[in-house]
Amino acid sequence: MSNTILTCQKLCAAVGDKPILHDIDLSIGQGEVHVLLGPNGAGKSTLGHVLMGDPTYDMTGGSIEFDGQDITELPPNKRSLAGMFLSFQAPVEIPGVPLRSFLRAMVEAHGVQMKNKQFKQRVQELAQQLDMDPAYLDRELGVGFSGGEKKKVEMLQLLLLQPKLAILDETDSGLDVDALSVVSRGMELYRRDCGGTLLIITHNTRILERLAVDCAHVMVSGRLVDTGDAALIDLIDAQGFERYETQLEQA
Amino acid sequence: MESQNTSPAPARKRTQVADVDRSMYDFRYDDSDAQKLEAGLTPDIVREISQRKNEPQWMLEHRLRSLEIYNAMPMSDWGPSIAGLDMDHIVTYVKPNTEQKSDWDSVPDNIKDTFDRLGIPQAERSYLAGVGAQYDSELVYHSMQKSAAKMGIVYSGIEEALHGEYADLIKEKFMTLITPHDHKFAALHGAVWSGGSFVYVPKGVALDYPLQSYFRLNAKGAGQFEHTLIIVEDDASLHFIEGCSAPKYNVANLHAGAVELFVGKRAHLRYSTIENWSKNMYNLNTKRCRCEEDGEIEWISGSFGSHVGYLYPMSILAGRRAKSSFTGITFAGRGQNLDTGCKVVLAAPQTSASVETKGISKDGGIQTFRSSVVATAAATGSRCTVSCQSLILDDRSRSDTIPAMDIRCKNVDIGHEATIGRIGDDKIFYLMSRGMSEEEARTMIVNGFAEPISKELPLEYAVEMNNLIKLEMEGAIG
Numbered sequence: 001m002s003n004t005i006l007t008c009q010k011l012c013a014a015v016g017d018k019p020i021l022h023d024i025d026l027s028i029g030q031g032e033v034h035v036l037l038g039p040n041g042a043g044k045s046t047l048g049h050v051l052m053g054d055p056t057y058d059m060t061g062g063s064i065e066f067d068g069q070d071i072t073e074l075p076p077n078k079r080s081l082a083g084m085f086l087s088f089q090a091p092v093e094i095p096g097v098p099l100r101s102f103l104r105a106m107v108e109a110h111g112v113q114m115k116n117k118q119f120k121q122r123v124q125e126l127a128q129q130l131d132m133d134p135a136y137l138d139r140e141l142g143v144g145f146s147g148g149e150k151k152k153v154e155m156l157q158l159l160l161l162q163p164k165l166a167i168l169d170e171t172d173s174g175l176d177v178d179a180l181s182v183v184s185r186g187m188e189l190y191r192r193d194c195g196g197t198l199l200i201i202t203h204n205t206r207i208l209e210r211l212a213v214d215c216a217h218v219m220v221s222g223r224l225v226d227t228g229d230a231a232l233i234d235l236i237d238a239q240g241f242e243r244y245e246t247q248l249e250q251a
Numbered sequence: 252m253e254s255q256n257t258s259p260a261p262a263r264k265r266t267q268v269a270d271v272d273r274s275m276y277d278f279r280y281d282d283s284d285a286q287k288l289e290a291g292l293t294p295d296i297v298r299e300i301s302q303r304k305n306e307p308q309w310m311l312e313h314r315l316r317s318l319e320i321y322n323a324m325p326m327s328d329w330g331p332s333i334a335g336l337d338m339d340h341i342v343t344y345v346k347p348n349t350e351q352k353s354d355w356d357s358v359p360d361n362i363k364d365t366f367d368r369l370g371i372p373q374a375e376r377s378y379l380a381g382v383g384a385q386y387d388s389e390l391v392y393h394s395m396q397k398s399a400a401k402m403g404i405v406y407s408g409i410e411e412a413l414h415g416e417y418a419d420l421i422k423e424k425f426m427t428l429i430t431p432h433d434h435k436f437a438a439l440h441g442a443v444w445s446g447g448s449f450v451y452v453p454k455g456v457a458l459d460y461p462l463q464s465y466f467r468l469n470a471k472g473a474g475q476f477e478h479t480l481i482i483v484e485d486d487a488s489l490h491f492i493e494g495c496s497a498p499k500y501n502v503a504n505l506h507a508g509a510v511e512l513f514v515g516k517r518a519h520l521r522y523s524t525i526e527n528w529s530k531n532m533y534n535l536n537t538k539r540c541r542c543e544e545d546g547e548i549e550w551i552s553g554s555f556g557s558h559v560g561y562l563y564p565m566s567i568l569a570g571r572r573a574k575s576s577f578t579g580i581t582f583a584g585r586g587q588n589l590d591t592g593c594k595v596v597l598a599a600p601q602t603s604a605s606v607e608t609k610g611i612s613k614d615g616g617i618q619t620f621r622s623s624v625v626a627t628a629a630a631t632g633s634r635c636t637v638s639c640q641s642l643i644l645d646d647r648s649r650s651d652t653i654p655a656m657d658i659r660c661k662n663v664d665i666g667h668e669a670t671i672g673r674i675g676d677d678k679i680f681y682l683m684s685r686g687m688s689e690e691e692a693r694t695m696i697v698n699g700f701a702e703p704i705s706k707e708l709p710l711e712y713a714v715e716m717n718n719l720i721k722l723e724m725e726g727a728i729g
Contacts, residue, residue, distance in 0.1 A: 052684050056676065076683035085684075092681040096699030102685075105695060109686035140699070157685065 005030045005067055005165055005197050006051070012061035013050045019060065020046050021222045028165070033191075033198045033211055035233065038219035039241045044201045045089055047219070048169040051199075052086040053079050067164055081110060083164035087154040087171050093142035099153065100137040103160060110161060126156050129189060131182050148179030155186030162194040171200075172207040184210050205233050220244045294318060297442050304410055304445070309422055317431040317441025324435045331559045331588035331617070336505060336533050399458055404489075405451040406462055409478055412449035421449065424480060428511040428539040428567070436507040436535040440476055444509065447477035452487040454515070461490035461523070461709060477508045481522075485515035485543070492709065493524040505533050506557075512540035514548050516570060521549040525712055527719060528556035530586060535561050544570030544599070551707045552579035554591050555719050563621060565594035568602035568633075575604040580704040580716075583616030583648070584723050592621040592639075592653075597630040597663065604634075609701055610641040612648035613723065619651045624665060626658045634664035641671040642700050644693070694724040 004027055011024040020043050028034050038044050050057050051064060053076035063072045071079050094102065103123055107114055114122070127134050130152045142150055151171055158166050171183050184207060190196050191211075200208065216233050218226040218241065225244045226232065297318050301311040326333070399406060405417060412421055431441035450462060483489050493510070506528060514520045520540070528534055534557040540548040550564045566575035575595055583589040595604040604624070612618040620639045641650035652669040674696050682692035698705075698717050705713040 052680075054680050054684075056680070075689070076680060077686050077688050080684055080686040088681065088684075092675070092678045094678060094682075094696060094699050096702030097695055102695070105687060105691070106685040109688075109691065161685075 003030045004028065006199075007065040008051070008062060009065075010062035011047075011050065011059065011064065013046060013057045014060050015057055019222070020057070021050065024062070024224055026217065026224065028197060028199060029214070030164075031195050031197055032214040034200070035205075035208060035213050035216045036199060036201045036219060037203065037205070037216060037233070037236055037241075039245070040203065042219045042241075043222040044203075044219050045169050046222075048086055048167045048199070048201050051079075051167060052076055052084060077109070080163075085158055085161060085163035085166045087151075087158060087166065087168045089170040089173060091142055091150045091154055093140070093145075095140050095143055097141050098138050099141050102141045103137075103157065106157065107160065122160065123156070126159050129159075130155055130186060131178075132156065147174045148176065148182075151175060151179060151183055152186075155183060155190075158190055159186060159193065162190070163196060165197045165199065166190060167199045167201065169201045170203075172202055172204055180207060183207065187211065205237050208233060218244060221248055223248070292318060292321070292439075292442065300443060300445065305414075306410075307413060307418070307422075310413065310425075313426065313431075314442050314444075317426075317438050320431045321435060321438035321442055324438055326435055330561055330590045330621075331619075333533055333535070333559055335558070399462065402456045402458065403453040404456060404458060404462075405449065407449055409447045409449040409480055410445075417449070417451055420451070420482065421480060424482065424511065424513060425478075426509070426511070428513075428541055429509045429537050433537065437509065437537055440478070440507045440509045440537070444476045444478045447479045447508070448481075449479075450481040450483075450489065450491060452481075452483045452489045452518075454484040455486045456484075457488040458490070461492045461521075463492040475506045475508070479508070479510040481511070481520065482513045483515055483518045483520045483546075486517045487515065488519035490521040490523070492712070493522070505535070507535045508537070510536070510538035510564075512538075512548065514540060514542045514546040514573075516543045517545045518543070519547045519549075521551065522564075523551040523708060523712065525553040525708070525716060525719075526555060526557070526560075526562070527553075528560075530556055530558055530584075532557045533559045538562070538564040539567065540565065540575070541567045541569050542573035542575065545572045545574075546570060547574040548576075550575075550577040550579065550593065551704070552577070552591075552593075553704060553708070553712075553716055553719075554579070554581040554589055555716075555723070556587075557589060558587060560587075560589040560591060562589075562591045563594050563623070565596070566604060567596045567598060568604065569598050570602075571599045572601045572603075573599060574602065577604075577606045577608070578704055578707050579607075580609045580611070580701050581618050581620075582611045582720065582723055583613070583618035585614035585616060588617040588619075590619045590621055592619075592623075594623040595625070595635055597624070597626040597633040597635060599629055599633075601632040602630060604636075606635070606637040606639075607703065608639045609704060610639070610650050611644065611697060611700065612641070612650050613644040615647040617649045617651075619653060620669070621653045621655075622667075623655045624657070626656075626660055626663045626665065628660045630660050631662050635666070637665075637667040639667075639669040640700075641669070642697065643671065643673055644697070690724060694721050697724060 006028040008024050008026040011021060012019065013021040024047060036044050036047065046057060050059060053074060059072065063070060066082055066084060069082060071082060100123065104119060107119065123137060124134060127137060132152045136149060154171065172180055175183065187198065188210065213230040213233060216228055216230065217224055218236065220241055225248065294315055297314045298311065301314055426441055429437050431438040452458065481491060512520060512522060526534065542548050548566050552564060554560055554562055564577065568575055577593040579591065579593065581589050581591045592608065593606055597604065606622060608620055610618040610620050618641065622637055624635050624637065626633055637654055639652050641652065643650050650671050654667045656665055658665060674693060678696055679689060679692045682695060683689060698720055701716065701720060705716050708716060
């Protein structure tokens with residue numbers, strides 16, 4: 001593919017004294033779809049959070065370059081403004097803040113010029129596309145939302161912002177079939193509307209069925225142990241991660 | 252007829268305002284002998300205040316009696332320290348009344364800046380800005396008064412009302428809910444009170460829109476010891492907003508106002524306040540309401556400014572099935588120690604009260620929620636719930652909850668719950684990952700926390716409160 005949108009070199013991260021990610025080298029081309037697979041606890045979500053700049057983790061080594069800019073030292077909001085997006089596995093609840101107001105603040109933070117009416121229309125339209133009851137727009141962000149509704153809200157934000165890179169952290173986890181298909185639709189719309197780049201973190205390959213995956217990465221015990229094309233996904237579907245774990249133990 | 256009565260009022264009021272200001276100003280000059288000022292409060296000074304206000308004899312006697320009580324009463328020894336308040340120079344605290352005349356130019360820059368950023372309603376700002384603006388502010392008042400007056404509602408300065416139609420009623424009620432014996436500052440108030448509102452809502456009259464005290468606050472110049480007396484007769488209803496106190500930014504040191512509210516049978520009163528004093532203010536305000544049978548009082552209270560604040564609006568549920576609800580928020584920032592809450596007396600059968608408060612502390616601020624719930628022997632079948640949530644924004648700040656309950660009868664249902672928490676880092680990261688700065692993220696979370704209170708406020712006040720929070724979060728108010 002053409003330009004590289006994200007490059008990690010020798011990325012290491014820890015929580016307190018505990019190292020989690022080791023020497024991650026990752027390169028994602030603009031407009032590509034990458035998948036990060038791995039067993040539970042491998043560090044996949046940590047990588048997503050570290051890329052977004054979550055202060056919970058200390059980046060203990062390496063660098064991150066995004067869209068031609070070294071963002072290693074940038075706070076999360078600057079990364080967001082640069083065009084990076086993280087869909088959370090467990091989106092937070094903000095009592096007292098209506099979803100609509102939050103979305104408005106988000107759009108404003110990004111300096112998007114949008115009249116109120118236009119904003120309202122766009123949000124309404126997206127809610128419809130994602131099978132979301134518009135009544136949710138007036139509810140407090142995340143409060144009392146089901147898992148599926150929370151994920152729809154993440155997809156709505158993705159489509160509203162149209163970032164250059166979207167990292168979807170286990171967006172498919174814990175969803176029923178209907179919600180899953182909505183998330184898939186969201187990803188398709190994102191690809192269709194702005195040709196965005198995807199890094200999909202998952203341990204469930206079902207969500208990938210309707211996507212043309214360019215590249216799959218396998219993470220085990222905080223290391224990237226394999227990279228390949230879409231065929232790798234089928235292989236893992238068939239064989240699991242056991243052989244990587246064995247390899248690591250032997251090493 | 253009634254509208255005829257009121258139509259000359261604005262003109263009269265405008266003159267009167269000028270008179271009051273001037274005389275207060277003169278008063279200061281008359282007493283310009285510094286030694287006399289240092290001597291503290293004397294009966295002569297109190298007599299002079301009364302005389303200048305041309306008060307009835309009973310009020311003078313009330314003032315002198317209050318002064319005696321004040322002098323005899325010890326300073327309270329609980330709550331935040333008020334040691335910084337120099338009571339020997341209390342006259343100098345009376346005196347700043349006279350300085351309310353200060354023009355906009357003499358308001359410190361940071362305060363002016365604050366006004367601008369608060370988006371204080373234009374009418375009010377322009378009033379502060381100069382003489383011409385008085386007119387604007389008065390129009391607001393006048394138009395309200397005009398339509399309300401048609402319903403027989405009286406809304407005027409209390410000093411003026413002492414000579415009006417309801418003079419006897421005022422004499423009957425004045426400082427009976429808050430007596431000079433209650434505490435030292437109530438006694439001080441009784442001696443030197445000045446300015447304030449009188450509202451009378453006749454039987455069965457319901458006012459659909461709120462009365463606001465914008466204008467009055469500006470015009471009186473009195474501020475610090477104002478007395479508000481509101482009587483809502485049986486089956487009547489009123490929403491009163493004790494307006495933005497921002498105009499008092501330029502007045503320093505001590506505020507010891509009193510608010511007395513009388514709610515008749517089946518009557519309803521909502522009393523909303525946003526207090527936003529300058530941060531060198533000792534706000535020792537006293538507010539009480541008495542509710543008769545099936546009467547209802549709703550308090551909405553926002554406390555922002557002040558160096559030290561003691562504020563516990565009290566509901567006395569004197570009649571069967573009387574109701575009270577209190578919704579309040581307190582924000583204590585740098586250098587602030589705000590001790591707020593409320594008091595409820597369940598004094599009749601089947602009364603009910605609810606208290607919901609939010610407290611926020613930041614930059615070393617101390618925020619204390621203090622409540623007192625008393626169920627008298629007569630309170631059978633009554634209930635009261637108290638809920639208090641606090642948010643501490645950093646390690647230097649502090650929140651406390653001090654609920655007191657005094658239950659003297661069986662068959663009552665009293666509950667209390669309190670939570671104290673912090674803003675989760677995960678929430679801040681989430682909002683930042685959406686492009687907001689850390690400050691914007693915190694502000695959004697705190698505004699959300701305050702939302703149950705702001706949604707009870709009229710829109711312009713809710714906006715103002717959100718702006719106040721925003722300013723506090725920026726640390727823009729020094």
